[in-house]
Amino acid sequence: MKLLFSLFLLWALSTTAGALQCQTCTNSACSSTALLTCSSSEPMCVTATILATSSGTPVTQIYKACASSSLCPAVTSQTFSVDLGFQSALASAQCCNTDNCNSATLPNPASQSNNGGVCKFCDPSTGQCSSTLQCQGVENQCFQSTIKSGTSTFPGYGCASATWCVAASSLGSDTFHWFRVESSWCCITVWHGTPGKEDDLASGVENYTKERKAAASTTTN
Template sequence: MKLILSLPLIWTLFSTAGALVCQTCTDTRCSTTAPQTCSTETMCITASILATAAGAAAPQTYKACASSSLCPATGFQTLSVSLAGFRAILSAQCCNSDNCNSETLPTPIPQPTNTLQCLTCDATTSQCTSSVQCTGVQDRCFIATMTTGSTTAPVLGCASSNLCAAASGLGALPFMQNVGTIISRPVCCGTSLCNSVLTTTTTTMTPKTTTTTTMTPKTTTTTTMTPKTTTTTTTMTPKTTTTTTTARKTTAAAATTMSATQSATTKPTSAACSVRLVIIHLLLGLLVFTFF
């Protein structure tokens, strides 16, 4: 049980013993330093910076633990950046042994201009159409997004290729905390005025992707439209009332005609019979009179 409890302590002591120790500045001017045990960093860095803003130069010193993005290898390197109204050049040295960054490097001197020009933004108008002349080792144009106070705006300018590489790994431009906070990874390009806000080209190394396309047989669905057949049966019903009425009228007319005919016939017949009877009576009377 005691062995189990002591294992984490042994591991912590072993990890601490194997971690790198670097000198770190205790104030903004780095007038004093103190040893610091690095967490995951594998390098120590010491740097001297010359920053120029609005024509005023301010030297700075920086010492701390450094990641592999800022210090990809041991040795000396020069990093530089230029914005509208701001320039910075820094001399840095990276090492990988305990307290190897205790030395303070001399302040770098301003560098002459080169042939590269990059677009930059005017702080007063926020227009990113003016250009800045790059200097010294600045061989890239870049574009990023910076937050200063409550304002967020694009930032464009010149940078050295090693500063672009460091910024891509860090997600920010190093040693520019006094200018503002970079909130997006800078995009760098190598030709004059290539860092336009509208035409900046980002080169991304995309892993090769294999796309498998499955050919699905085309299925044709035939829909037969059966017309709806409506059968209408029309029954011709004779108009009974009219027919019946006509028949009745016809029967009545016929009956009337027959009655009239019978009457007409009966009247002459009755008259003839009466005449005959009278004649018969006269003859009988004559006969009786003759015999008696």
């Protein structure tokens, strides 16, 4: 019995000794943190400062946690950005892979300017997705999503950075929990074209949606 207990103890120590430990926020304001042992699927730590804007009102949020390789593919700084028209978020993030390496709080991300890209966005009150949105800074993708608010769901179109697209696609949810995303995908690169030709973008989104549904049906069958 003592031998079995000793073997179990050695196994437990060996499986946790090499596990990464990261700071994680213990409240919504991240005014206090705790050291958390990460799972094997989270080989990185991340610290991020997020400027989230809803109905024109900006709020700064701090995010510290263990991170998957889809959110943090390498030890590097990253910028994440997404804009739904009525709600947007911009984040500066630092990924690292040593114990307690995400203790620092980053400054607010620098503001972005129009990059010439255009995507469709939806009016949440009507569900209509016919208006166009000027993309900002690193937002080089158009996307479609289903947003959940309470018990209601509504479509969300907008502009997003490639970093946000990759992470959201892999995680199956919004990257930093800015809002509840039931499903999302980045469909095409942002549309650069002649004003008045925005329907070309709508056609591109519609065709991509049909392709996604067809692919899903084929996989199911």
